[in-house]
Amino acid sequence: MASEQSDRPDAGVVAASRRGACPSLTEPMQTGDGLLVRLRPRHGILSLQQGRALGEAALRFGNGLIEITARGSIQIRGLTSEMIAPLAAALHEAAIEIPKGPAIELPPLHGLFQENANAAALEDLVRQRLTALLDSKKLAAKLSVVIDGGGPFGLSAVPADIRLEAIGPERWLVLINADGHKRLPVAVGNAGEAVDCLEKLLQFLAENGGARWRDIPSDRLHATFPELPESSETIIRATPEAPIGLVQIDGGAIAYGLRARFGQLRAADLIGFIDDISHLGIQSLRPGPGRWLFLVGFAKSDIDIVADAARRHGLSIDADDPSIKMAACAGAGACASGHYHTRALGETMIDRWPGVLDGSLAVHMSGCVKGCAERRAALTFAGVDGGYHVVLSGRASDPPDALIAGGDIESAIERLARLIEAEKQGGETTATCLARLGKKRIVGALRQE
Ligand code: SF4
Structure with missing residues (x-):
């Protein structure tokens, strides 16, 4: 285990200070x-x-x-x-x-297939026409805009505050994410009309103190944009990633x-x-x-x-590589706060318990409780003085479900792996098996109770 070090990087930097700000070049x-x-x-x-x-x-x-x-x-x-x-x-x-x-996100394979409209050209038009508005500090720093030209692989699984989706040749549908799930259509039109609508939406959010749609009460939202329907269940264009x-x-x-x-x-x-x-x-x-x-x-x-x-x-x-579902932060050796070598623990787990890491389980190896690499995971190992916090279905910063001493981590995981191997029922994944076993049995195995 690496020890906590006191040499924190530059205390006097101008770091991202706006609440929730995205760490850009101007606001690291x-x-x-x-x-x-x-x-x-x-x-x-x-x-x-x-x-x-x-x-x-x-x-x-x-x-x-x-x-x-x-x-x-x-x-x-x-x-x-x-x-x-x-x-x-x-x-x-x-x-x-x-x-x-704010981020303007396009499907990664945009422009490579026959598509309804050109997403890159619309991004350019948006940036050209709304330069000052996009640069405004009045917009929420985490605001995101998705532009999808209608190719076979899209961003329908990626939430965004505002979506511009091509629904026909040069026909754009503008939608807002009112509560994270519901996507409400605001307007349909050509590229110019879609940008007009985007401008109106961004202006409204900027005038409301950098709000996001979830901050705007539903009645106010519908009073401001009377064209909004109550529901849009049938309008979302679902595409695979x-x-x-x-x-x-x-x-x-x-x-x-x-x-x-x-x-x-x-x-x-x-x-x-x-x-x-x-x-x-x-x-x-x-x-x-x-x-x-x-x-x-x-x-x-x-x-x-x-x-x-x-x-x-x-x-x-x-x-099928299990590491796809595993996230490791910089950890010891690369980060002054890291208590252990995160990737090394991940590689050990893959080498020694390949049957358990079947790709279904999200595992987070975090060098400390800050949890830079991942928000939530089914199984998190957060390094602390003298050992590890194990958090089930949570964040590295959450109160631990089990505390494992530094030298005991591999045997603790070994016991958990044996429990999973013994309890897995036909066709069950590790993730569903753990969910069925519940916290008490998992913690009991980790602690050897
Ligand atoms: S979680 Fe962040 S601060 Fe903590 S060890 Fe990892 S990279 Fe460093």
């Missing part, structure tokens, strides 16, 4: 391993050279860890306040454009979905991976929701080269 966020910036390139696309430049910047100015978030943004960690300006300059030099303001592995795109080329093991990629691995595949003529890298990284535009005959390079550099190409 202080974390246990230094400052963090979250980046979303315009259209969500990088060239291979830009991906390499981003890796070099993370290595040079951060602690060399890159994350792709659950919403498909890129995070660079371990920065100091002095490194923010050189990082911004390096990104600028590589022509990586990081627009300011783009999968891991091969996706045939129009024109004969392919896209390929990969995922960083434990949701984290070492910058040196990203650079090495790109170097190994740079001769294949790959057109772009596209981060996507669910922590995916898509490679777009190469020949099917080159899949084996890509797959080999991915394996060598810590990327998973296997939809």
Whole structure:
């Protein structure tokens, strides 16, 4: 176990201070391993050279860890306040454009299929016409806008405050997420009319003190936008998310979905991976929701080269890889607050209990109780002085269900694994088995009661 260290990174930084603010280049966020910036390139696309430049910047100015978030943004960690300006300059030099303001999210494989409308062109129109409004500090920093051109893989599973969805050739439907689930249609029109509607919605939120729809009482919402229906159950266009592995795109080329093991990629691995595949003529890298990284535009005959390079550099190409459901933060060795080596515990679990980690169980290895890598998981191991907090169905910061001494963690997990193996009923996954067993039995196994 690593001990708690006192050398906190720069106390005097201008970190993200607005409540819930997104850690942009202008408002980086202080974390246990230094400052963090979250980046979303315009259209969500990088060239291979830009991906390499981003890796070099993370290595040079951060602690060399890159994350792709659950919403498909890129995070660079371990920065100091002095490194923010050189990082911004390096990104600028590589022509990586990081627009300011709320996130505008496009499906990662947009523009590669016959689609109803061009989502990238609409993003450009929005940014061109609403520059000042998008840059306004009056909007909630976490506000998100989804633009979906109507391709086969969409973002219907990704919640957003405002959605612009193409429902026919150059016909856009504008919807708002009133309560996180209900998506209420506000208007239908061409691109210009959709942007007019978006402007009206953003203006309303800005005038209401940076509110989000859930902050606006329903009666007020309907009085302001009388065109809103009470329900929209039949209007949502449900599409699957783009999968891991091969996706045939129009024109004969392919896209390929990969995922960083434990949701984290070492910058040196990203650079090495790109170097190994740079001769294949790959057109772009596209981060996507669910922590995916898509490679777009190469020949099917080159899949084996890509797959080999991915394996060598810590990327998973296997939809059944248990690490897909496991999240690890920087942990000891990379973060001053880390009490243990998070990825090492994750790899040990996969090596020793492969039958238990059947891909159904969300596991979170957190170096301390801050829980930077994941919000909630079925099973969380949070490092503390002298041991681990084990939290069932919760956050790293929640009161622990069990406290395990440092040297006992592997035997505790071993006992839990044996319990699961003994109790699993035909066809049951580990997640459903644990849910059936309940906290008392799980905690009893961990503690050897
Ligand atoms: S959760 Fe991990 S990365 Fe975050 S402060 Fe704790 S040890 Fe560091």
